[in-house]
Amino acid sequence: MKLFLREQIPLIVVYLAQLILITLVYRLDGGSGVSVSLYAALLSTCLLLGYLAYRYISNRTFYERLETVPTSLDEAGGPSQDSPLAVSLRGLLGSQFRLYKNDLHSYRHKLEEHIHFINQWVHGMKTPLSVIHLMIQDKDGPPFTAIGDELDRLKKGLDTVLYTARLDTFEHDFYVERLDLETLVRSVTSEQKRLFIRNRIFPTIKIDERIAVTTDEKWLSFVLTQIITNAIRYTTEVGKHVYFHGYIQEEKRAVLEIRDEGVGIPAGDLPRVFDPYFTGVNGRIFQESTGMGLYLVKQICGKLGHEVSICSEEGKGTTVRIVFRESYLTKM
């Protein structure tokens, strides 16, 4: 309505000027009295109001369309009336929308192809990895341990690439089931045994064995692996432990706490550890920080519906807490 009125201001001004002009001409010519002039003015104003009303009603949706800001792509259609202005606006918006959609579609297609390529490539790389893995399996001693360590790093790097690429298509790629938390944690720590042994750090697991959580095994394993890798990397003294503590909070929510006795995170860095590519003070001191680990942890937990938080004290260690959305005590 407002827009309509603003739009019609020039017309109203011209109309008033014309009215005054014509009245003046007649008055100065001495033809008519005041009442006749007023009557003529009233009649013609009624005509104007009628015209404006008609214009407004026939173009109402057009103006409404112009005044509302679309919040999503689906609302971007044109006005529904059939006045010439509305029709042409509808046409314009429609063709713009199509162009935009085509463009968007081609980019989405490219992105999907790219993800597909990354997937294929990473899986392809796993074959040479398995070959090296098998070749050194029966060997012991310095060069082979070193090759084994590098192999582990490669494996982890490939997994990070794979999971980062998959994050966008998460919806097609997860399989939720009820899992026993203790079994899951034990199998993940066992997979990382080389890392634990090499650094002389040992896991201590204390998890209520009745806890079952609803989650995706692969994604949660990846999350735990990231947290464990961090815990071990930032623990410099040998003989320390990484504690896994699983318990039920009030409101029946299961919590998994992973606490290390490492160097801790400076308070200034703490709020930003979940940001992508953020490495902080520790990242600059220690090698191999990509800043992606905790970012992925946060993203994946978000998608799985788990809450993740971190607290740390410099020199004492870091604790990562995962709170599961719903959990069950399995019947004994």
Added chain:
Amino acid sequence: MFKIFIIEDDRGLVALLQDYLHKFGYETQAVNDFERVRAQFETFAPHLVLLDVNLPKYDGYYWCRQIRGISTCPILFISARDGKMDQVMALENGADDYITKPFDYEIAMAKIKSQLRRAYGTYAGSNNERTLTVAGMALDVERLVLTRGEAKVDLSHTEAKILDELMQKSGTIVTRDRLLEKIWDDQAFVDENTLNVYVTRVRKKLAALEITDGLQTVRGQGYRLIPNWGDED
């Protein structure tokens, strides 16, 4: 003797698998023409198939269905794809089990054995039981028994694992890291002290067979089994 058919396009992996399987007394054959997998399967008539998913021409699922059309022998998938959905798909196409790359020999072996047992009976052709012999001392890995001449001593699982590793490399040093890795399992985490305890126990078992200083500690490196008890094999 069991026959195992390997359908995998990576030569290196095939060679390693074949070497390892030959050690356990299996006969193997690998596919060389990926357009005629089915014909090669029929002429070889294997007891078990190891099948990769990504293959030239047709994928593993396709060949799995083809083989299922003519045989019920166990089929094990070997694939880099670790997703649940990939595994479900393999099982739906007729596979019996799934091994994810990269894998350990032990895991592949355990799965192969269990499939063969299931398909052909418990002790069918049990010619692949593993015993290790070093200078007259024999370790039966399956039954957890250590024998020397007439003398015989029972071992725990962990003790057997330690001896297995030491005897395989008798005469050379086995690092502590490697022993820790071998005896670490899901249920029990072993730290340095636990390993010391186990090594002491192994020494006691050896002493029961009148072997006193066969198992030596190499400071800062690990342990070494020296066959110095003078029996000839």
